[in-house]
Amino acid sequence: MSELLLALREATRHLHQQLDALPPLQALMQPGLTRQAYVRALHLLAQGVRPVEHALAAYTQRHPGSHLFVPEWRWPLLVDDLHAVGAAPPHVPDPPHAPLQVVPSLPFYGGALYVLEGSRLGGQVLARQLQQAQPTAWPCRFFVGSGAHTGGDWKAFQAWMQTCLPRAAQHEAVAGAVWAFGCFLAAPVAAASTHAHEAMGY
Secondary structure (H helix, E strand, C coil): CCHHHHHHHHHHHHHHHHHHCCHHHHHHHCCCCCHHHHHHHHHHHHHHHHHHHHHHHHHHHHCCCCCCCCCCCCHHHHHHHHHHCCCCCCCCCCCCCCHHHHCCCHHHHHHHHHHHHHHHHHHHHHHHHHHCCCCCCCCCHHHHCCHHHHHHHHHHHHHHHHHHCCHHHHHHHHHHHHHHHHHHHCHHHHHHHHHHHHHCCC
């Protein structure tokens, strides 16, 4: 693993642990998962996925070219899973700043993408759990993602990081990863507000 990826892992380890410990995500690995719990977990993830993917996609549109690693965006897959269980995606407001202000540089882009790409590996574990659930196998296109190609995609992403991101820009990449994790960790507050409004009939 490259020096940059090691730095990203170390700088965000505590954030990763905080995210994994959130009760709605913990529920995904527990037996007896209910529809309500599954929808709550997907809503929480949506609150993080939507702003991060939106900002990164805007950066790719402004800076097209072969030097960018552009993944398959998974927001549509998450929406499909919610529809499959009879739920609507939550309203996710646009960030207060324009996407191009949010993602100011290529290293920042790479750091934020590190969070999304790394999550695909954990998604494979969750997908197996959800597909084997009894009595209900849950729709989980979001977690399946690229399926058997996930490992190869992660290796390709690591190679891109090694080749295209300057070592001197490590701090910018870390800032991007911290920002992306922050979007997910802010999600429980937004999700709780959404569910409170739904319960009150708003």
